Amino acid sequence: MLDVLSHPDDFLLAQKCLEAEPLAIRQLQEAYRTPLLNYLKHAGAALEEARMLIDELWADCLTDRPPRKPRLATYSGNSPLQAWLKAVILNNLLQKKRAEGRTRKVIIDNLPRESGSAVEDPVATAPCEQRDTTEPPLLEIMREAIEAAFRECDPEDFLLLQLAHTNSLRGRELAQLFSCSESKISRSLENARTKISAATMRHVKARDPWLVLQWEDFVELCRVATSACFGVE
Numbered sequence: 001m002l003d004v005l006s007h008p009d010d011f012l013l014a015q016k017c018l019e020a021e022p023l024a025i026r027q028l029q030e031a032y033r034t035p036l037l038n039y040l041k042h043a044g045a046a047l048e049e050a051r052m053l054i055d056e057l058w059a060d061c062l063t064d065r066p067p068r069k070p071r072l073a074t075y076s077g078n079s080p081l082q083a084w085l086k087a088v089i090l091n092n093l094l095q096k097k098r099a100e101g102r103t104r105k106v107i108i109d110n111l112p113r114e115s116g117s118a119v120e121d122p123v124a125t126a127p128c129e130q131r132d133t134t135e136p137p138l139l140e141i142m143r144e145a146i147e148a149a150f151r152e153c154d155p156e157d158f159l160l161l162q163l164a165h166t167n168s169l170r171g172r173e174l175a176q177l178f179s180c181s182e183s184k185i186s187r188s189l190e191n192a193r194t195k196i197s198a199a200t201m202r203h204v205k206a207r208d209p210w211l212v213l214q215w216e217d218f219v220e221l222c223r224v225a226t227s228a229c230f231g232v233e
Contacts, residue, residue, distance in 0.1 A: 005076075005077035005078060006077065006078045006079065007077050007078070007079065007080055007081065008077060010075075010077060010080060010081035011075065011076070011077025011081075013027065013028060013081065014028075014072050014075045014077070014081060017061070017062060017072055018062070018070060018072055018073055020062075025062065028058075029058060031082075032081070032082055032085055033054060035082060035086075036050075036054050036057070036082075036085060036086065036089055037050050037051065037054060039086050039089070039090075040053060040054070040089060040090075040093060042212060043090060043093065043211060043212055043213065043217075044093075044097075044210045044211050044212045045093055049093075049096070053089055053092055053093055053096070054089065056092065057071075057085070057088065057089050057092065060088075060092075061085075061088075068231060071088060071231065074228045074229060074231070076228075079223060079224045080224075083220055083223070083224045084224050084229065086220070086221075086224075087138065087221055087224045087225040087229055088229055088230065090138055090221070091136050091137060091138035091139075091225075091229070091230050094137035094138055094141070094208065094211070095136075095137055097208065097210060097211075098137060098208075136225075136227065136229075136230035138221065138225055138230070139225060139227065139230070141204060141207050141208060141211075142218070142221060142222065142225065144203065144207065145200045145201075145203040145204045145207070145218075146200060148199065148200075148203040149196050149199035149200040149203060150196070152199050153192070153195065153196060153199070154192075154195075157188075157191075157192035157195065157196075158192075160174065160178070160185075160188060160189060160192055161189070161192050161193070161196070163177070164189055171185050171186060174189075197215045197218075200215070200218060201213065201214075201215055201218065204218070
């Protein structure tokens, strides 16, 4: 089985941790605590907040809470374990921030105020904050951002990206279809990708203004994040 996995060593470590092997658990925590701490801080978490989330992550990953399996049992070995842990903990951070935002909004809404005055909190009043959804917040924000970016996409750019990435057409084939040179197709593709990435990150920022993600982070999350990561079957 390990031979067919993309990351067999990471999968083996996860299995040893699930079997409660002390050395494996220590290896997991020592290898990933600092990278996860830095990741959360760069994403917008306070230091103590990041430390608390990491401690909660270890418990969530290793503790059996019937009927829910330990979170680490959902790791398939088909992505780097560090990238998988980043997706899980970023989703936890989003859940925490949004819960705090809802609580803050309830408090603000119940504050006494003079007639015609308004008290506004940029976190509590972030767009779409009141949505009732069972979708993990990380998947929600990724889906919404991608959908919004492609809605804004120029039709020709959309077609070009579709043919290049979904249909796997090469530069020469695209150049023939669009009656232009390969160099022009290359520039057009790069321009289309740049516009898509900028629009995607703009919508991420609009949805959760405190969140700091780079396009490279977003792409990595797209490769790793699934409903199973977050205990949603």
